[in-house]
Amino acid sequence: QGAGCTTFAQIATPTGTSFSDTGLVASTSYSYQVRAADAAGNLSAYSAVASATTSNTPPGLGQWSAVMNWPIVAVHAHLLPTGDVLAWSDYLNNGGAQIWRPATNTFTSTSFSLVNLFCAGHAYMADGRLLITGGIVGSQDDLGPRESTIFSPLTETWSQGGLMAMGRYYPTTTTLPDGRLLVQGGTTTCGSCIADIPEIYDPVSNSWTQLASTARMAFKYYPHTFVLPDGRVLVAGQDDKAISSQVLDLTTQAWTTVDSTVLDGHSSAMYLPGKIIKAGTATVDNEGLPSAATTYVLDMTQPSPAWQATSPMAFPRSYLNLTILPDGQVLATGGGTTTDLRNFSTAVYEAEMWSPTTKTWTTMSRAQIPRLYHSTALLLPDARVLVAGGGRNGCVHPCPVPSPGDESNAEIFSPPYLFNGPRPAISSAPTTIQYSTSFSVATPDAARIASVSLIALGSVTHSFNENQRFVPLTFEPGSGSLNVHSPSSAYTAPPGPYMLFLVDNNGVPSVAAMMSVLAR
Structure with a gap:
């Protein structure tokens, strides 16, 4: 439902768990409802209304959420x-x-x-x-x-x-x-x-x-x-x-x-x-x-x-x-x-x-x-x-x-x-990896992946993130997957929980897969 409307109109039937509504007008309020369908086509009741206002900030400058x-x-x-x-x-x-x-x-x-x-x-x-x-x-x-x-x-x-x-x-x-x-x-x-x-x-x-x-x-x-x-x-x-x-x-x-x-x-x-x-x-x-x-x-x-x-x-x-x-x-x-x-x-x-x-x-x-x-x-x-x-x-x-x-x-x-295009997706990835090995990451976007990295989970106070760490990984693209090489040393990536990100050739990152680098 856009600004000035009093009724809702169906705009999509997503097959996944997320949906992006594109082509919206800047500085405009929009309201949404969703409902679920089972395999037989039976529909649930509508959800509560969720509302949001689009920003007028140019995408090249990034965008802040509401407080x-x-x-x-x-x-x-x-x-x-x-x-x-x-x-x-x-x-x-x-x-x-x-x-x-x-x-x-x-x-x-x-x-x-x-x-x-x-x-x-x-x-x-x-x-x-x-x-x-x-x-x-x-x-x-x-x-x-x-x-x-x-x-x-x-x-x-x-x-x-x-x-x-x-x-x-x-x-x-x-x-x-x-x-x-x-x-x-x-x-x-x-x-x-x-x-x-x-x-x-x-x-x-x-x-x-x-x-x-x-x-x-x-x-x-x-x-x-x-x-x-x-x-x-x-x-x-x-x-x-x-x-x-x-x-x-x-x-x-x-x-x-x-x-x-x-x-x-x-x-x-x-x-x-x-x-x-x-x-x-x-x-x-x-x-x-x-x-x-x-x-x-x-x-x-x-x-x-x-x-x-x-x-x-x-x-x-x-x-x-x-x-x-x-x-x-x-x-x-x-x-x-x-x-x-x-x-x-x-x-x-x-x-x-x-x-x-x-x-x-x-x-x-x-x-x-x-x-x-x-x-x-x-x-x-x-x-x-x-x-x-x-x-x-x-x-x-x-x-x-x-x-x-x-x-x-x-x-x-x-x-x-x-704001640079569709996000690459991770279909599956291991939840644990070891040093100096290779592992497979399933993705339908393998051909357009430009970089793969691990980022340690943040733990921050007083302007210093005590656990933050960026570890680039080498990889080879395959058909529907990437063959990714794990860190060679715990000196580069101490053991613990990390996020695995894929970034495509437009600089767009995936949603991370959580994984742990195991201690030797």
Whole structure:
């Protein structure tokens, strides 16, 4: 039913579970009803009416959804292997944890009582469970608990992990190639003390081992940590201030300075194995200063790696999020033109897209909601990007009422590639793969597939996605299928849950197939 109509007209009889209505008029409201038919042709009753208004944004700039109300401010957000999204805010009485189900746009509360997970670290284990490290003790910032917590997506239940040697508030958790997990940084139960010795979690024994004193390094808030293709661990910055880049050799348990240049940058991502992008301004210890639009790249596959400046963003940003897309581009969302946590007049609403080929940014369409500190962004299996949260900056525990600027809502960005033609389809794919093998992906679009990639499920907070990883795969097209080569090494793709995307020769991605890369 289009604008001005009072009756419905049948427009299609889809044979699948989805349908695209094309040729609509911009800035026009449309209403839809559906009903099901069985094999005998018997029809169900009509569904409730669903309405939507088309955008007037040019498809080349991407498109934002309507704002969706959420029961919490999504300070922490995680794409689950089920395709749902787990999120939580700050304190236990502010909505607890919620599971958002995109298929129905509904929420399920899954409140926990083991530890306060505000400002914790998190990453996925090889078996798809989420390991959460630290959080906050009581009402005092900088007091980090020793507890670790586990969320099981298949049962949607919580359990206690092992106790760390040091409490941690604002730590980073990283999945290692052997299936263990590394935690670094954060502040301890003494408040101003930094948890300066990394620890490794063994999921088999549910226990932690502290590294040697040679691995001591005083990363305070959310060190931006990446596993390199040679198995070493890179720290390419942190949340609160600019630092030089360091590499940890887990065999010798010693650090080496990669580049002594002290670079700013509030968000970073590994856009290809061993290649890092870093953009914007680190902030927490320097509120009220102008943000930067600077962008740097670091290629750790080179003999003498060093940060290189590339074209800046169109807008200076602090508190931005960087999200890797199925075509290898990187999306910047949110942020502000100053480092002030609470000055919402500085918010940047436009998204920007970074090309790893040209190393330049392209400005996208505008969101409706300011997303500053405590905002999050996640790639969804349908290749759109969920952008949520922001706020919870000035509350006092237990934060009984919302603070100004709390964004208990979300928007979804559809990148331009979703307007470039029909999407390739994955008919079937394995749910598990092993290293250095080949596997078959059934697709009716095999002849037009240009690239295949794995993207690790996102686990994001404080402008850094601790689990995000892009792994391109080689393949050969066949008749109705692709022969895809799995990653050769766990250094390139640590074990755990991933999304498999196909991208066609028009740059259009498929809906992802969920699969796990098994530990050796």
